[in-house]
Amino acid sequence: xxxxxxxxGGLVQPGGSLRLSCAASGFTFSSYAMNWVRxxxxxGLEWISTINSGGGSSNYADSVKGxxxxxxxxxxxxxxxxxxxxxxxxxxxxxxxxxxxxxxTGSDDPSxxxxxxQGTQVTVSS
Numbered sequence: 001x002x003x004x005x006x007x008x009g010g011l012v013q014p015g016g017s018l019r020l021s022c023a024a025s026g027f028t029f030s031s032y033a034m035n036w037v038r039x040x041x042x043x044g045l046e047w048i049s050t051i052n053s054g055g056g057s058s059n060y061a062d063s064v065k066g067x068x069x070x071x072x073x074x075x076x077x078x079x080x081x082x083x084x085x086x087x088x089x090x091x092x093x094x095x096x097x098x099x100x101x102x103x104x105t106g107s108d109d110p111s112x113x114x115x116x117x118q119g120t121q122v123t124v125s126s
């Protein structure tokens with residue numbers, strides 16, 4: 001059974017930091033590009049970051065570039081998202097998603113991803 005389990009979300013003040021984790025199992029993690037996507041209340045899905053299977057290439061949406069960093073540990077089958085200088089507009093449910101083929105620019109279309117996690121809530125508020 002494929003599982004992607006996110007953790008690390010929570011309530012943080014503007015300017016603060018969080019580190020999200022996504023633990024994968026049930027598929028060959030090291031063969032898949034991994035992505036983080038988010039969905040804010042009342043809004044559609046927004047792709048925010050991707051990393052290739054080996055971890056050597058990554059990319060970010062303009063909205064998070066310079067503040068967020070994606071990484072992965074294939075030995076631990078886990079992908080991470082370090083989020084710094086958080087803003088209220090970063091408030092959303094954050095989900096990790098696996099995609100067999102790496103694309104420099106991610107997709108907002110759920111059907112482009114092979115596996116999904118349930119998500120973790122991030123709330124940025126004072």
